[in-house]
Amino acid sequence: MVKISIVLLFLLLSLVLVPSAFAFPFNGTVTDVNGIALNNTYINVTIRDSNFNIVGYNSTTTNASGWFNMTVTEVSGGLYQPNIIHYNGSVVDFVGQVLPAFPAEIFTYQLDQTKFYLKPAGTIIITVINSTSSNVSFRYQVKDVKLGYPVAEGFTNPVANVTLYLPRDRNYSIMVYPAASMPISFNWNNFTATESYTINSISNYNVTTRTLQKQFNTTLRLDRVSGYINFSGINIWSSFRVIPYLMEPGNIIHVTRGTLPFNLSAFNGETDVFTPTTGFYNISLPATTETSNMMLFATATNGSFFYGAFKNVSLSYNNPAAELQLSNISMFGLLGASGNITQDTTTGGLINFTTGVQQFNLLNSTNASLTNVFAHVQAKVDYSNFGSIEFTWMATIQQGAAAVFSLPLINATGVKKIDLFVSGGESNYAPKSISKTAAEIRTNSSIAFAAFNPQAIDTSLAASAISMALYLSNATCDVPNPSSDCLLGGSQTMDSFKPMSAIVGGGKLSFRMGTGSIKVHYVNVDMLASGPPDVLFDSSTTASASASTFDAAVRFGSGGPTMYDYVLVSMPYTETAGSGLDDSQNVNISIPTLYDENWKVIWNVTTNGTNSTNLAANNSHYSAFAEQWGFLLKSSTCTTNQSLQNTTTPCYIDTSNNVLWVRLPHFSGTGPSVTGTAVAASSPNNGGGGSSSSSSASSAGSLPPEVSSEKEITISLPEPTTTEGKTQFQKVLAHLKEGTKAKFTIKTSTKTTIEEHTITATRIAPSFANFVISSIPQEVILNKGASKELDVDDDTINDLRLTLIDLNYALRFVNVSMELLTVGRAEITREPEVAPQLPEKSVETSVPVPLPVEALPVEEQRALSLVYWVVGILSLIVLMIIFIKIKKLLHETKKKK
Numbered sequence: 001m002v003k004i005s006i007v008l009l010f011l012l013l014s015l016v017l018v019p020s021a022f023a024f025p026f027n028g029t030v031t032d033v034n035g036i037a038l039n040n041t042y043i044n045v046t047i048r049d050s051n052f053n054i055v056g057y058n059s060t061t062t063n064a065s066g067w068f069n070m071t072v073t074e075v076s077g078g079l080y081q082p083n084i085i086h087y088n089g090s091v092v093d094f095v096g097q098v099l100p101a102f103p104a105e106i107f108t109y110q111l112d113q114t115k116f117y118l119k120p121a122g123t124i125i126i127t128v129i130n131s132t133s134s135n136v137s138f139r140y141q142v143k144d145v146k147l148g149y150p151v152a153e154g155f156t157n158p159v160a161n162v163t164l165y166l167p168r169d170r171n172y173s174i175m176v177y178p179a180a181s182m183p184i185s186f187n188w189n190n191f192t193a194t195e196s197y198t199i200n201s202i203s204n205y206n207v208t209t210r211t212l213q214k215q216f217n218t219t220l221r222l223d224r225v226s227g228y229i230n231f232s233g234i235n236i237w238s239s240f241r242v243i244p245y246l247m248e249p250g251n252i253i254h255v256t257r258g259t260l261p262f263n264l265s266a267f268n269g270e271t272d273v274f275t276p277t278t279g280f281y282n283i284s285l286p287a288t289t290e291t292s293n294m295m296l297f298a299t300a301t302n303g304s305f306f307y308g309a310f311k312n313v314s315l316s317y318n319n320p321a322a323e324l325q326l327s328n329i330s331m332f333g334l335l336g337a338s339g340n341i342t343q344d345t346t347t348g349g350l351i352n353f354t355t356g357v358q359q360f361n362l363l364n365s366t367n368a369s370l371t372n373v374f375a376h377v378q379a380k381v382d383y384s385n386f387g388s389i390e391f392t393w394m395a396t397i398q399q400g401a402a403a404v405f406s407l408p409l410i411n412a413t414g415v416k417k418i419d420l421f422v423s424g425g426e427s428n429y430a431p432k433s434i435s436k437t438a439a440e441i442r443t444n445s446s447i448a449f450a451a452f453n454p455q456a457i458d459t460s461l462a463a464s465a466i467s468m469a470l471y472l473s474n475a476t477c478d479v480p481n482p483s484s485d486c487l488l489g490g491s492q493t494m495d496s497f498k499p500m501s502a503i504v505g506g507g508k509l510s511f512r513m514g515t516g517s518i519k520v521h522y523v524n525v526d527m528l529a530s531g532p533p534d535v536l537f538d539s540s541t542t543a544s545a546s547a548s549t550f551d552a553a554v555r556f557g558s559g560g561p562t563m564y565d566y567v568l569v570s571m572p573y574t575e576t577a578g579s580g581l582d583d584s585q586n587v588n589i590s591i592p593t594l595y596d597e598n599w600k601v602i603w604n605v606t607t608n609g610t611n612s613t614n615l616a617a618n619n620s621h622y623s624a625f626a627e628q629w630g631f632l633l634k635s636s637t638c639t640t641n642q643s644l645q646n647t648t649t650p651c652y653i654d655t656s657n658n659v660l661w662v663r664l665p666h667f668s669g670t671g672p673s674v675t676g677t678a679v680a681a682s683s684p685n686n687g688g689g690g691s692s693s694s695s696s697a698s699s700a701g702s703l704p705p706e707v708s709s710e711k712e713i714t715i716s717l718p719e720p721t722t723t724e725g726k727t728q729f730q731k732v733l734a735h736l737k738e739g740t741k742a743k744f745t746i747k748t749s750t751k752t753t754i755e756e757h758t759i760t761a762t763r764i765a766p767s768f769a770n771f772v773i774s775s776i777p778q779e780v781i782l783n784k785g786a787s788k789e790l791d792v793d794d795d796t797i798n799d800l801r802l803t804l805i806d807l808n809y810a811l812r813f814v815n816v817s818m819e820l821l822t823v824g825r826a827e828i829t830r831e832p833e834v835a836p837q838l839p840e841k842s843v844e845t846s847v848p849v850p851l852p853v854e855a856l857p858v859e860e861q862r863a864l865s866l867v868y869w870v871v872g873i874l875s876l877i878v879l880m881i882i883f884i885k886i887k888k889l890l891h892e893t894k895k896k897k
Helices: 002-009 012-017 104-109 264-268 438-443 500-505 612-618 620-633 873-895
Strands: 023-032 042-048 054-061 067-073 079-088 091-095 114-129 138-144 150-159 161-167 172-178 184-188 197-200 203-206 211-217 220-230 239-247 252-254 273-275 280-288 293-302 305-314 323-325 337-344 350-363 373-382 390-397 404-407 415-424 432-436 467-472 487-493 509-515 518-523 535-537 542-545 550-553 556-558 566-572 588-595 601-604 651-654 659-664 670-676 712-714 721-723 726-728 732-737 741-746 755-764 768-774 778-783 787-790 800-808 813-820
Touching (some): 023 079, 042 067, 184 211, 220 293, 293 350, 588 620, 612 620, 732 755, 755 800
Parallel strands (some): 114 211
Antiparallel strands (some): 042 079, 079 091, 203 211, 273 280, 350 404, 373 390, 518 566, 542 550, 768 778, 787 800
């Protein structure tokens, strides 16, 4: 479901803008992962009507060059699902990735001439038998273990057997739902086996055909499980219940669909026992031949207080014990407030039990509740020190429902990690990953989402200022400066980026995005599993230097789950005399500071040290790659050969382009530090008979007193005045250092409140300068002497006139004039233009130079108007049809368990 929602979000605008076809072509080229054409590949398109019922098929095969071209029959409101497989005789040896069903328009306007990369295939054949070895019909679901989403499922109608062709470079969990029996599971992680072998008497793996024959045995018995719940100081409970949940492979529990039926003892003519006066329980649970893991949630009330605890259990049919005596269960307080947990009954009804559940609210960036969104939630808790194990709650929010989810959580600890995937509604949201302590949950359980908007820290960027590109993912292409052969479709700006063809093609892809010289390269990113993470980075470096040292730090981070192998992040540097980096000397990098998702420091090597084992022990987010973080915490010398960059040499310096690249295991909040030798300052002419030359880059000197070196300054802008119907504007002259944020307020006769805004000179070139004006972000590029009237509050009325009077490229500051404007002025009376001379002005021409093509203005750009991310009304209808259908199928599955 996550995969379906993310893929469709790439397509939304297409559905709104293009007309329907009566029949449509589908064509492309099929190769293996190395680009070798696959002849006689079978392409099948399943045709579904608006109710998602299968109404037909179209198919064809490729020619010797891997090319195919077919016509697909259209039905009213239809959806069309492609499936691509290659046979070697009777064995499937290559397979395309599993794709959702698309509307017809997508094939015509997005997937035309797509190149499909097929992966080596493995086959899984599933059957189910009962205790008499008779075949049993079943429903099923197969998940990719790493990504956590289904790659194959059959919930509509029960089947007697199923054959699946899947990429064999992944691990899979198989869950079957047999008719009139307990759901059972099997983990498969051995497509890499080099020899055939027998798993048990009814299952085996054939390495020649790469086929797993998995037959499930539904034989089970109900065993009695008993014990006591206890809590210090409480001898009698008001009420209590032990609720069993089914644990899927990977210790995943669905919070609403995971409960087993209440009072399973009724199947044996008995009853479950709960005795509040003693805390004694005695219940029946299934003991299965196959793997069947359960989590017991013991929950109780004492007056108005809620208590709970978790206990994992797995009962084997081969253990003939009539009763299993468990250890007593120690209870804890529960987070949250009163809520219900619902179980099916053995007679077909429903029963609720009231306990404590913690509600989490999903909000937008203005703290308003998200509306009309679909959300997939995975919340990992670690209760290994509290009588249980580490496991993951899974929850789903359907479109149209309130954007909240609730979990039963003990108050002794928090949530280790919550991964959230949200789609639909008014915006496209980047996936989010957070952790929360119990104290943080009690204080604020809301989770805020920003619309997908890569940005600088504390500021926004125009969509056209952000570059995006897809690359082939391999050892040759996953480098700082890959060849043009690696690029798929060309690099584009964010407002024109349309990656569907490359993503659906199924090859190993890397995704690169950034602004200017700051880039993030995600290696082998799975963009079907989720959209690209929402990147934060400083739009410029900060530097401090003495005569012999250079020190620059850039913070960068991301709020999305890890859906890639690792990342490469670039940081530009300068070679300015006296302060720039001398890249002819050794350059070292380290990451002394780590941040959480709110940019709160969680690790500082000065305080916490450089031991990565301690880092992993205190911050589980870093445990999977502790060894790699160990190299990053300590200082290491940057290599000048990009092919030598690896986990132990994480830094590469590109001296040709003045860019540093650092390799990170995942893109979390980090504060890298770069150290090296500063470029020597120029020596002035001492008049001693010699001569020296100077340039604008080396005759800088120090900043004049008129230019503040502070990071933030405040500018006071007086209001315009009107006399006898004529408006006179009050011009304010200001010096702005590159990177300094200047605050100013607007309060004119047409405004009801004072509005605060900022202006920053983000780049100063020899003849022009870039400015970013917020709070409604827009970027302006001005030649010397040029002016621009700006609407700073997005009300279609120009509020500010900005003029670039002069600039000092050597010292990186500008001289600007700023004037507040009013609405409906009858006549403009301008004051004389006053342009004071810049002190110690560098030697450079004052003749305006035309802007280069790449520096043309990107005026009126808005980060929230990202065209291809917009959710159209028609698109929401398509999403809702699919999600409603999935919801219906899952509901039917639950009823038939």
